[in-house]
Structure formats: C-alpha cells, structure tokens
Amino acid sequence: LAIWQRRLFFFFFFFAVAPNNHFGNFVFKMFTSVVVVVLIPAGYSNGFRGQVASAGLLDLLDEGVPGVGTYEDFNTIDWVREKSKDRDRHREINRQKKQSDLALLLSLIDAFSGWLLMLLIGLLSGALAGGIDIAAHWLTDLKEGFCMKGFWFTHEHCCWKSNETTFQRRNKCPQWKSWAELMVGVPEGASAYVVNYLMYVSWALIFSYLAVILVRAFAPYACGSGIPEIKTILSGFIIRGYLGKWTLLIKTITLVLAVSSGLSLGKEGPLVHVACCCGNILCHLFTKYRKNEAKRREVLSAASAVGVSVAFGAPIGGVLFSLEEVSYYFPLKTLWRSFFAALVAAFTLRSINPFGNSRLVLFYVEFHTPWHFLELFPFVLLGIFGGLWGALFIRANIAWCRRRKTTRLGHYPVLEVVVVALATAVLAFPNEYTRMSSSELISELFNDCSLLDSSKLCDYISPGKGGERAANFSMTTNGLADRAAGPGVYTALWQLVLALVFKMFITVVTFGMKVPSGLFIPSMAVGAIAGRLLGIGMEQLAYYHHEWPMFKGWCSLGAKCITPGLYAMLGAAACLGGVTRMTVSLVVIMFELTGGLEYIVPLMAATMTSKWVADALGREGIYEAHIRLNGYPFLEPKEEFEQKTLAMDVMRPRRNDPPLSVLTQDGMTVEEVEGMISDTSYSGFPVVVSHQSQRLVGFVLRRDLVISIDNARCCQDGIVGASRVLFTEHTPSHPYQGGPPPLSLRPILDLSPLAITDHTPMEITVDIFRKLGLRQCLVTQNGCLLGIITKKDILKHMAQMANRDPDSILFN
C-alpha cells in the first residue's frame, strides 16, 4: 500500500523539478519557502517558549487551571466564550507588542499565521487529492490488465508513447496486456471474457474487502462521506478523533480502494473530509488555532471549500459550497481566506496534473451551439426528474440506513460491503457503461460528438456516404450538423437505460456503508445518463421531424440544434441538486466546469426546478437527513421555525418537575456543591443571589466547577468539605468565625449569561441560538430565574413540533 505514496511523491517531485513545468516550479518554490517559513517560527516559538513565558508574554494567554475552558467529547462548544477568549488573546498580544521587539515580531507572525495555515492546507490537500486521483486511476486500470513496461503505469501512461496508437487503437497498445492475455494468452473470445470477468470481480472484492477491513480496524470514523459530521462539527459540536491523523491516513487509503473497487460511490464528499482532516491537523502548528475551538472552525470552513475545490477543480464553487452547504459561522475574513486556500489547492492539483490534460476541472467540456428558448421545456423536465430522483433517493437511502441500524444487518458491515461489491462487479462488467468508472462515464456523456470521435455514442450516420456530397455537406455545416443515429447509438441507448436502472438501485444501498463514499459522482452519473438519453431523443426527434412547428425556424435540416452533451450536464446538475439541495454553489461549479456564461440560464432552470420538486416531496437534503438519522445536535440554519410556542413551553423544569438546580452566590459549602454535582447530570448551573429571590447572578459550567474544586481540594490550603463556596465579588477579609477558609470561584463564573423572558417566542429564541451559537440560555420572568433552555431542548422541541421522535437527538 505504500506504492501509491511513492508514486505520489515521485509525481510530485517530477512535476516540481521538471524545468519546463511552470506551475510545478511555482509550487515547488512555494513549498520549500513555506517549509522554511513554518519550521523556523514553529521551532522558534517552541524552543523559546520557556524564555518567552518567563518574560510574561504567554502566561496570561494560558488558562490558570489546566482543563478549565476545554470541552468533553460529544459536547457543544460555546461560541460566545470561545470568541471572547480569542479577543482576550488578541488584546493581550496587542498590549505586549508595544513593549518589546520580540513581541512585535511574534504578533506579526501571529497575524500572518492564518494565511500561512491556509497556504499549507491548500498545498497538502492539493497534493493528497492528486495522489488519490493517480492511485485510483492506477488501481482501476489494474482491474482490467497490467502494463508490461512497469506495473506502476496506468493504461493511459502505458500506451502514451506507443507508436501504434492512433485514436482508435490507443486502447490496444502491445505493452498493455489484459488479464486474459497474460493468463490464457488470447486477447478475445469466450474464455478471455470469462477470465477478464473473474479478474475484474476478484480485484473488486479484494479492494472493497481491504477498504472495509482497514476502516474497521484503524479508523471507524473514516467511513461514509463525512459531510454530515463536518456540518455538525462546524456548528460547534466536538467529536474527538473525527478529524485526526488516523482518520486522514485511513480515509485517504481506503478512499482509493473504494473508488477502485467499482462501487457506486464518488470521492468528492470524502475529499472534503480529507481536507478538513488536513486543516485540523495543521491547526496544531499554531497556538491561536490549536487552543480555540471557534477559530479552528473558521479554518475547517475554509478546508471544506478546499475539498470541493480539489474535487472538481472549481475554487469559487468550492467557497460557495462551504458557504451555502457546510459552514455555520462564516465571517467575511474566512471567505477571503477560503478563497485563497481553494486556489492554492486547485493550482497544486493542477501542477500534479492527475488527469494528464493540464485542466483544472474534472469534466472539461466546451459546447459551441447556442441553446434555444424552446429547449427550456426539456431542461425543466430534467429538473423534474432530478428533483424526483433526489427526493426518492433520500427516502430510500434513509429507510435502508435505518434498517441497517435497527436490524441484524448492521452487525455484519464487512460482509455487507463485500456482498454489495460482488453484486456491483458482477452486474457492472457486462455493460460497458457501468464497467468504466463513474467519472469516465460522466466525461463521456458530457462530451459533444466531434467527427473524429470513436465512441459508440457518436456513431451517427453521415448524411451522404462518401464522395463529393458528404464533404461539401460537412464543409458547409462545419461537420457538426444533427445526424441520424447509427446502430452504435441505439446499442448505447439500451445499455445506458440498463446502466441508469442499475445505478439508481445500487447507489441507494451503497451510500452509508462502512467505506468512504461520496454521493456527488453517482448522483451526477444518474443525471447524466438520463440527460443524455433525453438529449439523443430530442436530437433524433428534431432530425426526423424538423418540419414540426416547435422546431421550425431554429432547427432546419443540416443545422446543429441539439447538443446531447448539454442535456447530460443539465441532468447531472439536476440530480445533484435534488439530492444535496445545493443551489448557487452547484450552478457556479457547473459554470466553472463549462467555463461559459451561455448555459447559466438552462442550468438555473434545471436546478431550480429540481430543488422545488425535491423540496415539495421532502424538506431535507441528504446531509440533513443523515444528521437527523444519526441524532447529531445540529440546528439547521436554513429551516424556519414556524410554530408559535414560547420559551416557557420549552424550558426546563417543566410544570411538574422538581425545581431547577441552582447554586447560591454565598450560601453553599463545598460538600453541598459536590452533592449537587453528583446528584445531577446537567452540564452547568445558574448562580442566584438567594433561593428566595431567585435573582440571577451568573452561570457556571459543571466541568469547570469539578476541575476547580478538585484543584482547590488538592492544592489549596484549608479547603475542606465545610468550606463555603463564594461567587461574590469581594471575599470577606476575615474568615467566618473560625470556620475553614472560603473557596472563591468567581473566576470561573460566567457573569454574562444570556437570559430571555418566558414570553419570548421560540422563533426568536431559535434565532438567538443560531446566530450567537449558544449552548444554553436562561429564562427569567419579571427578573426572577425560572428555567433553562439548552440546544438539546430546542432540537427536541423542533422534532416534537415536526411530529418526529424527539428522543432521536442523542448528544448534547
């Protein structure tokens, strides 16, 4: 498994040192300079930590008691607190920087560390994406044959310099041997077919088995697409290890294996996860980002833009994807930085050049025929298809995943993957369009037929065979007129219909298995097939019936009026839109793929229809549906809260519950507080003036309380169970009549907890929670503390209101 790594470095190094390679050069220089720039201050600041800390620069930035201010696993962060912490830090640096030159330098490094981090994320993610592309290409080709020049060549590279290769014969250069040629010595015939079939299935099984075993053994978090979890993490949830180095390593490797095994999955979602892992790991280089959960989430938002940028070669689309689909808190500063990181990543990927065509984008297409106004009708039809399929896919997939969770099916993840891989391989091999990888299929479907094209899809009958007339004809129309479909096209049509049905079903069971699996490519493949079918249909209709009124005036005989490739593209966009409910980002990604503003109106028509149709059948996109299925505490920013309930209906304690557990500011002993902590499981307690008045003073977090009391008990003199716990501003100068010294916990008291009145409508409460990123909020009535609302309460309430099971929200 180290092969692809070696190949990656080989490629990277080759492109970096090749003298004519412009961008390789650029990237190489950037890389070395960055390594120098990073390592020096990193070592510097670590090495000098002691000295600097003793100079008083950093000790104020660190917390007094270790652990106070951090979070436990599966908990929600408090955005307000994290942002305050960062501002304190920034203020401290600003204060120091006026005092010494060293501090000034460090403050400058601090200010630019964000940009540096973005650069590093871009470089690393771009390199990893390039490596994944190359490795997946190679392993996919390995399923079909072997290069005699060296096992590390892909089919394309193997035949690259072969002399025999014309356009048609390129696939059959002598250096490249199919498994049948190697094993039974015959390139064609029944026995060769059987051998190739068996080898194809065997490799698929091996790859998928390896993938699932690696995921199970080393990094369970590496499975799936990762986007639902990343959305949840970005909204402020903590899942330790989800973006760790093991997940990165295993996800990178298993993604290659899963894609190569031929399963109906893509690498786009997982690439977002990979980029986020890179971002999270690289955050550890900088104190600013390592220690602050809110700042780190800004970096992760940018990283998710990087992921889409390298997946499609669409940096602007990536940034908009992050903004529209993934991110929760996206300040303008992050927009600009994401854009920078996405560009760096796209150019790194381009300099690695995994597709061998110097193109940034995955599916490069160039259409030259304008579309006609009347074509909007089939475009809208594609949109309807995409919306229907998207909504049905989500329902079917969620039903299947729920079945997996609740029945015995979930106990055999390895077996499931192997069985699905077997079914996929067995069914896919006989059909040319399912045998090839999904991205190749999409490329072929998007492609507009030129005269030289040898694909079956381009097997049209020239209007006059041979002689003067044909030549003249193709001269006048530039060889691109609509023509009658030949037998190849009809065969292709049938195979495409079968492929469509196959892909539609197999994707439902594939997405959600315990291997890395993205949904973009399979959705696009379904849409592209449907679109191409409709496109060819329209084309033939227009060719045979160009006298029909609907074609009159714009589609006469011998004119090029329908571009089936465009239909395929629109179908792909519509299906992707139906599944993910992306809008602007989807249009922009497609716009970057095609590079022309010409087709934005058809794209808008298709994606808008698709979104409306899909939304009418079910409000949630696939990611939201999976978030809900898994019970993550995610407060959807898009969904409007429609109910007319009030905060008093949602807060705890409910009408018949015992009263709220509160601390008083000076009336409790350490023992009483410890008792309350062990009796309850709340993650925080309000502090009031007295039990009688219930007037709110502040809020203290359970974790901080536990740590502080433990710390005081072990290290502070005289703190015993009977010591009074004080949250007041002034500790009494003389201790209570000979009693033990009091414990002042004022430093851990949050003096500015947000409180709302009991009459606040829930829609405003939900808005406050979303916009400020709160974890809990206190409820008062006429100035007296009445209750508390946590994020979980809100989620449960929303689930109840939507007639869903409120107990599905698992975490806090």
Add this chain to the structure above:
Amino acid sequence: LAIWQRRLFFFFFFFAVAPNNHFGNFVFKMFTSVVVVVLIPAGYSNGFRGQVASAGLLDLLDEGVPGVGTYEDFNTIDWVREKSKDRDRHREINRQKKQSDLALLLSLIDAFSGWLLMLLIGLLSGALAGGIDIAAHWLTDLKEGFCMKGFWFTHEHCCWKSNETTFQRRNKCPQWKSWAELMVGVPEGASAYVVNYLMYVSWALIFSYLAVILVRAFAPYACGSGIPEIKTILSGFIIRGYLGKWTLLIKTITLVLAVSSGLSLGKEGPLVHVACCCGNILCHLFTKYRKNEAKRREVLSAASAVGVSVAFGAPIGGVLFSLEEVSYYFPLKTLWRSFFAALVAAFTLRSINPFGNSRLVLFYVEFHTPWHFLELFPFVLLGIFGGLWGALFIRANIAWCRRRKTTRLGHYPVLEVVVVALATAVLAFPNEYTRMSSSELISELFNDCSLLDSSKLCDYISPGKGGERAANFSMTTNGLADRAAGPGVYTALWQLVLALVFKMFITVVTFGMKVPSGLFIPSMAVGAIAGRLLGIGMEQLAYYHHEWPMFKGWCSLGAKCITPGLYAMLGAAACLGGVTRMTVSLVVIMFELTGGLEYIVPLMAATMTSKWVADALGREGIYEAHIRLNGYPFLEPKEEFEQKTLAMDVMRPRRNDPPLSVLTQDGMTVEEVEGMISDTSYSGFPVVVSHQSQRLVGFVLRRDLVISIDNARCCQDGIVGASRVLFTEHTPSHPYQGGPPPLSLRPILDLSPLAITDHTPMEITVDIFRKLGLRQCLVTQNGCLLGIITKKDILKHMAQMANRDPDSILFN
C-alpha cells in the same frame, strides 16, 4: 430629455421583436408573460381586497391600530420585530390555506412573489442600464460631432455601414461630422481645433449644469454614488425617499448627463442605487414586501447585486459584492434569489446589447500568454501602488468633503460642479487619453496589441522592416513577440503619465459633488494607466535586456513574454481594491471579465497586497469613510471591537444622570404617561413591576405608545387623563372604585425585550447587536433593571474608543 427615453424604448423594442435576436426574443416573451402574471394577481388582490378582507383572510395580517409597528424617518428598524411580523404573517397564511381554495391560491402567489419580484427587478434594471449606456454613449459622442444621417446615431453606429471604413479610417466616415467641419467647414488645422475644443467644453458645461440643476431641483438624494447610504439602509436605517421614484428618475437622467459631461466619475455605484430604487419601487406591488422593512431589505440586497451585475456584466461578482460589501443581513435564500435577479438583469442588458459586441461584460479581454512566476514581483508592486493610492485617495477625498461640509464651499454646489466640469474639460481635451471617456480608456489599456491594431499604444517597430525576414519572423512567433517600442508608444507614455496625474487629482475633488458619481471607473482608470506604464516598461526592459538573469530561460529574443494589458488589468484591480477594500468580489468580477482561471493568482497577489497596504494606512474603505463622515448609524460588521469595556460603562443612565425613565405595569395614569412622553425624547420605555423592585416586564416603543393613547382618547369610551394604564395580563374585571375604566396597553408591550447583565463585555454586546439587528437592549444587574443601551450609544462608544468625535453620529 425625452430623447433618450424614446431611444431606449426604440432599442428595447427593436431587439425584442427582431426575429433573429435570440435573447431579445426570450426577454420579450418573458416580459409580456410577466406583465400578464403581475397585473392579474395585483389587480385581483386589490380588486378583491374588500371581499377577501370580509372573508377574514387579510384582516389578521393588518395591524389593529394604523401606524403601530411602523417607523419614523431617520430611525433604526428592529429586525427581530420585523422578522416576527413576517413569521406571523406566514403562519396565518399557512393556517388559512388549509381552509379554502382561494386562500391556497393566494398562498401560492405569495410564495412565488419573491421570485417574480426578482424577475421584475432584473428586467427593469437591465433595461434601465441598457438605456443609460446607450444614452451616455450618444451624448459623449455629441461632444465631438454630429451624425448627418440622423442626430440619434452615435459615432460608431453612424459609421457602421459606411463603405470607406477600414480599421484605420472607421473614425472618419463622411456621415460623421466633427463640430469644426459643421461650423467652419475645415476638418483639421488650428481653427478646427479651437472650434472642437470650444464645443467640447461647452457641451461638458451644459451637461454638468443640467445634471446638478436637476438633482438640486427634483431629487437631492440622487447625488453621489449612493452606496454608503444603501449600506446604511440595508443595516436597518430608514431614509424616506432615498429609494423613491423621483430619485430613480432623476438619478437615471442625471447619471447619463454626468457621465457624458466628461467628469471623472463612473456609473457603477449609481447603477447600484438605480437598481435599489427599482427594487424598492417594485416592492410596492407585493404586500409581503411593502409592509415589512426586513423583507424589503432582503430584496434590496438582491437589487444591489443586480446593480453590479449590470454595471460590469458580472452576475456572480455582483452577488458576491452584495454579500461582501453592501449587505448586512444576507440569508441563503437571498443569495439564491440575488443570483437569479443578477442573471436576469445581465441577460436583459445583453439583449439590449449597448456595447454592440454581444458581450455581457464591460471590458472584454482575452489574453493568451501565460505569466511567469517572476512577474509576481511587478504585480505586487502594482498592488502596493493600488493600496497607497487607495489610502491616500480616501484621506484626500474625505478631507475635501469635510471642507465642503464645514466651509462656504458647500453653499455653492452648482458653481462647484460647473467649475470642476470646466477644469476637467479644459484640461482633458488636449490629451487624447483624457478626452476619451474613462471606460474607453480602460478598454484600450486592457487591450493586448495585435498586429492590426492602429492605436498609438501598439505602435511597435517590427524587428525587420519589410521583406522576407519580417514575414518569416512573424510567422515563427505568431506575430506576437515582444518588440521595440516605436515613437507612438513613447508619445503615448508621456500622455499617459500626464493623464495619470490629472486623473489622480481631479477624482479627489469630483467624488462627493452633487451629481451622481461612481468611483469604480475612475479608480480603475488610474490603476490601468499605472499598470500599462509598468507593463510597457517591463516589456521594453525584457526586450532590450533579455540576457539578464531575471529574464533568462523564459524571455528570449522573439518570444512573447510580457503582456502590458494584463498589467493594466491588475493595476485597475489593485486601485479599485485599495479604494473599496473589496476582496473576493473584486477577484471574481475580474475573473468574469477575463473569463480565465489563469490569471487568478496574479489578481490575488495584486489585490491582496493592495488591501494589506491600504489597511495598514487606514482601516476604512471609501464607503465606510463616507458613512462616518455623514454620521449615519452604521454598525460595521467587519470591524472587530477590541476594547475591554463592559455594558455598564456604556449604558445610560451614567453614574450622575437622573434615573432611567420607566413605566410601571399597573401604577401609572394616562396623564402621567403622557407627561413622561413629553418630558423625554427617548424612543422607548422599559416597563417594570414597580419602581421599588425594578424587575423588568417588557419594553414599549414611544411611537406605539403615542399612537395607542391618541387612538384610545379619541375612539375608546371613558378613557380620560386619570385612567390607569395597565400592562398586566389580566385587566381587573371590575373597574377601580368608580374611577374611569383602565386602558390596557398589553398588545403593544414587547414581552421579550433582550436584556443583558451589566458585566457583559462590550464585544459580546456589539456582537449581539450586529447579529440580531437590535435597536436597543436593556441592562440588568442581579435581575434588576439598571439601564439601557441603544445602537447610538454603541456607535458613540466605539467612536470614543477610537478617539474620534462621538457627536458625529447624527441619527438614531
């Protein structure tokens, strides 16, 4: 002045009915269908209003007492309340729609009215922008001459079908007469020059005089760029009439005049204002948007995207501009709708085709030469120039505008405009590069020289004059090699230097005068001149010193290595970035202009440097600076609040002030309340349980209170001065011992005022104000009401902290 309107409709109609015109056709059909779709439900809902209202559908949507819930001029809206109102409305519609088919239909119309509105805004703004372009073109040409075929032809259209026109002679077709030819009969020579000069200056004076007179007489709000005010309005401020029909009409007309007068101003900022006026006016068609200030601001955000979209032909850039630069509250739904509106507008503009080249974009360029890594150095230099110029321009312009406000200069706006126009025309005419309009200048500077180009800037010396060698040479290098500059280029260089100095100074005094004036085009012109100068310098350096180590390897003799047009483009981007501090949107606009991802890295380098340099010299962009100059209450979302003050330091009453004016929930009479209203000028009063406990119940707005009491006094039986005002939930069933009946004002009481504690850090308070769009916030201590913080208090505090004059914030 009706000419341009007639021309506009003529053009629109022509392009709409021309059978071959694809988009014209499309737009025409869209337009007619839209007219039908709009007029029918509008008439329908108006006509059936009485009937429907009696059916109980709409009366719940209207307020009980007219005027309650609206705002006065120069006041800040309460976003939370507006959004609640919209949710109530939506909930009501949802409830009704289950009951009758008519309500279901109306709810569908309501749901799609947002999209329809976007379509209308796009069509109207696109049409207006097309009209402005055509009219400005025509008037600009009128300064130089006159078409004999018909006065309504521009120079270009006049010579369009002339037979004599080769590339060089196109400018001199016989139908087009310069003023000298018409008046003294000679086309060239000293007397002709003088006549042309005089006519040029006279026309400039006439146009500018007309523009300023029209603005003064009919719509004072039509002056300036409008973007600072639109930013303020979008953040929740009310300026009545700023987006009204008179402003729209006058701004459209005077913009044409101002641009044609040759003043150093552009039409991009004003186009944003024009689009926002369209948006605001069209909002009146739909109750949903007419009655809700928050919803209307969503529409205006989209309209500002439309403005930039039609200004540059860059829809995606327009949306990002709105997101990054203008908007305050930009939910995802608005993103998607803005994009739609921006596209519709761009295509409408394109179908009008004002530039005559079927291009969507204002400056279409296509470069083919790749850039080299070492060129990043001059690119960064351009960025530094842009940043320096941006920062200095802002300072100089603000100083000049302050002078205008404070000295007698401000009393003579008409004279000022005429004098500046005179100076501009007199100085501009002798120099060819200032005589032409700024957008033509930018186009010429961006342009890459082809061999056929007749411009002076392309007067290069071919390597070997005549004969075989030159032909061969140009064959091998495709005719695009770097060449030595000829005398034309050297003349052009000097003229460009003079033009640069002229533009740099004249723009400072022009921006802010009482005519519509945009800043994009002048800034871009300055940058483009500087960039072209540097580009030509680099090119000649590389040509004469191609053996220098820095040019070695990539820039040998006979190779095309430097593209001066690219430098001009980067310079323009850098200067625009320095002035406006746009980042992503600027890069995307430029990317849409050039249409290639190739040049994104140079663009990023130039704009990033420019922003950093400019930010180092002054934090504010030109729009923020003008907002502050004018004292608008705008809470900058980008600026971080760095100080460590607490809410108690900002709230009123201050330490020695009289206590806060509060109402009690059941202890005051109507007279006492009226007395408090007349004694104070606060826009709202907190309601407490009693004066002793100071426990907060709610908040009531002054305007609502005044209207309700007036209403009760006139229409409600028995309400006299001694009536008790009750804010409690339950009105006592029997009136107080024979006294007058009490007045219950519970319905206007806001039961969910946001309250923070006195210890809340101001950074969090500022964040809460920004994110929730608050107008005021109450401050409590241990549950007791202590004070109030308004948006104005925060702005004053921020001004104080930044050592600025806190009294500059004028409005509330």
